[in-house]
Amino acid sequence: MESALPLPREVKAIDSASLIRLEARACDLGLSQRLDPTWVRANAASDGTHYLWPIMWHNLSHRRDVPRHVRWELLITLRTGNRVLSLLVVIPDDFTPLPKVTSREQGMQVRLLLDRAPSVREWLLREGEGPGRL
Known part of the structure; x- marks a missing residue:
């Protein structure tokens, strides 16, 4: 069963070029x-620097062309x-080579930032742009 797979036990730290590439891949x-x-x-x-924190494996049973993937919490530095x-789904071939956060302290700091950050939608509403900008 797919959900029985262990989640990656690592937080990823990525640059903006990698973030844009991953978002484009998910879009494609x-x-x-x-x-x-x-x-x-x-x-x-x-x-x-942007961070990915794994939250769950996901599988699209109705779309066999899409491999199982991990749903990540995504912390974007604007x-x-x-x-x-935000959230981002990334297939294993794309997330395995990404650089990971190497210290527990940095990982815990990322978790605190994730817990405190507004969602993209909340930020857009606060900035007066509305969620239609996504």
Whole structure:
């Protein structure tokens, strides 16, 4: 059973180019837990570090062309310096080579930031842009 697979026990730290590539890949696969790559390109800090925290394995039984994948919580560092929370699905071939956070302390700091960050939707509403911008 797919859900019995252990989750990756690592937090990934990625640059903006990797984030945009992963969002585009999820978009190309037609996966629902992702942001529009154009929005990410326009709003993510170009030199920022973004983090992925694994939350669950997911399988699309009705789409056998899409391999099982991990749903990640995604912490995006924006150009404004703010951080926002989203979700992103990533297939194993794409997440295995990503750099991981190597210290427990940094991983715990990322968890605290994830717990405190507003969702992209909440941030857009607060900024007066509305969720239609996604």
